[in-house]
Amino acid sequence: MKKYTYLDFLANFGVGGAHPGGLLLTKHIFDQYEINENTSVLDVGCGTGQTAAFLSLEYNCFVDACDINKIMVEKAAKRFDDFLIPIEVREENAENLSYDENMFHFVLYESVLNFMNLEEGLKEAYRVLQPDGTLLAIEMLKKPEMTKSQGEDLSSFYNLKSLLSIEDWRKSLKEVGFTSITLSPLPSLATNNEDIEHGTEFILSPHIEKELYDFLDGHEKRIKDFESVLDYRIIQAKKEK
Numbered sequence: 278m279k280k281y282t283y284l285d286f287l288a289n290f291g292v293g294g295a296h297p298g299g300l301l302l303t304k305h306i307f308d309q310y311e312i313n314e315n316t317s318v319l320d321v322g323c324g325t326g327q328t329a330a331f332l333s334l335e336y337n338c339f340v341d342a343c344d345i346n347k348i349m350v351e352k353a354a355k356r357f358d359d360f361l362i363p364i365e366v367r368e369e370n371a372e373n374l375s376y377d378e379n380m381f382h383f384v385l386y387e388s389v390l391n392f393m394n395l396e397e398g399l400k401e402a403y404r405v406l407q408p409d410g411t412l413l414a415i416e417m418l419k420k421p422e423m424t425k426s427q428g429e430d431l432s433s434f435y436n437l438k439s440l441l442s443i444e445d446w447r448k449s450l451k452e453v454g455f456t457s458i459t460l461s462p463l464p465s466l467a468t469n470n471e472d473i474e475h476g477t478e479f480i481l482s483p484h485i486e487k488e489l490y491d492f493l494d495g496h497e498k499r500i501k502d503f504e505s506v507l508d509y510r511i512i513q514a515k516k517e518k
Contacts, residue, residue, distance in 0.1 A: 282436045284392065286492035288348040291480025293327035296387040296415045297509045299477070300331050301466045303387070306413055306511060310383075312336040319343070319381045319405060321371050321398075322389030325480050326353030330362050341376070343369035352480050372397035376405045386414040395439045399453040406516040412455060414512040415463075418443060423506035431503065434495055446512065455514035463509050 287295060294300060310316075316338040320329040323342035333340045342364055344350050353366045369375060372394050384402045402412050419428060419440050428440055441449065443460050450458050500507075 281486065281488055281492070283434065283492055283496070284346060284436065286489045286496075287324065288346045288352075289482045289485050289489050290493075291325050291349075291352050291478075291482065293325045293478035293480065295324070295477060298415065298463055298466065300328065302415065302463065302511075303328050303331065304335065305464060305466060306415075306513075307332065307336065310411070312338050314338060316383070317341070317381045317407075318383045318385060319376065320385050320387075321369075321374075321402070322386060322392075323353055323366065324349050325478070326356040326364070326366060327478055328385070328387060329353065329364050329366070330356055330360065333362050333364055340364050341381070342366040343371070343374070345370055348482065356480075372401060374401045374405055378404045379407050380405050382407055382410050384410070384412050386412075386416070388415060388417065390414055390416055391437045391439055391441075392435070393438055395441075395449055396453070399449060399455070403453050403455065403516055408516060409518045410516045412450075412512070412514045412516070416446075416510060416512055418446065418460075418508040418510055420506045420508050423503075427503055427506055431499060434499060443508075443510070446510075450512075450514045454517060456517055457513075457515040459513045460510040461513070463511065 314337050318332055318338055318340045320340060320342040323329050323344050326342055329340050329342040332338060342353060343366065344353065347368055350366055350368045357364045357366065384406055390398055419442055431437065432440055446460055447458055
């Protein structure tokens with residue numbers, strides 16, 4: 278019997294906007310920059326393509342998207358085809374991207390980096406960014422109060438390869454070569470913009486094994502039980518010119 282992971286749950290349920298803040302937070306982050314038709318963005322771990330599609334439509338910028346999960350890539354490709362959005366989506370390992378170096382102005386991760394070998398993932402982000410390009414991420418962090426057993430439980434349930442503190446993140450980014458590193462708390466955002474989806478989106482696969490439903494309950498329980506020891510940050514870092 279196959280042992281399913283949290284990422285299998287996300288793929289089969291076609292979960293979009295799973296990261297904190299959803300598209301409202303994505304827009305808040307990108308509104309800080311001058312984005313136009315000459316701007317290139319790589320959405321790594323794009324899932325069903327919700328964010329990539331939003332960026333393309335909202336800012337008329339050039340977007341590429343990739344994900345390691347075949348089901349997610351298929352769902353993203355269907356979204357782009359259905360809405361005639363000019364985005365190429367690839368099945369990619371974020372630790373070994375096929376994109377050329379110095380290619381993108383922005384590389385975006387939304388709740389993705391904790392699921393990979395962080396050093397390899399950051400090296401690849403640095404490689405494909407243009408000089409003076411920007412890494413953007415929304416990631417889960419651990420607070421100092423988190424116990425070893427809590428960290429082990431979270432890592433086991435989500436199949437995380439890393440769960441870092443703020444200091445660990447800064448160190449990891451610096452070691453790869455990133456500068457101008459900031460890890461900002463999530464802002465409080467108004468939810469009166471009717472043009473932007475606020476909630477989590479689901480694009481269900483035709484046949485879903487019942488074992489995958491357990492991940493939804495497990496996820497909700499952990500978010501509630503570990504709320505006091507978890508933090509979420511907007512990570513921004515620059516590649517040197």
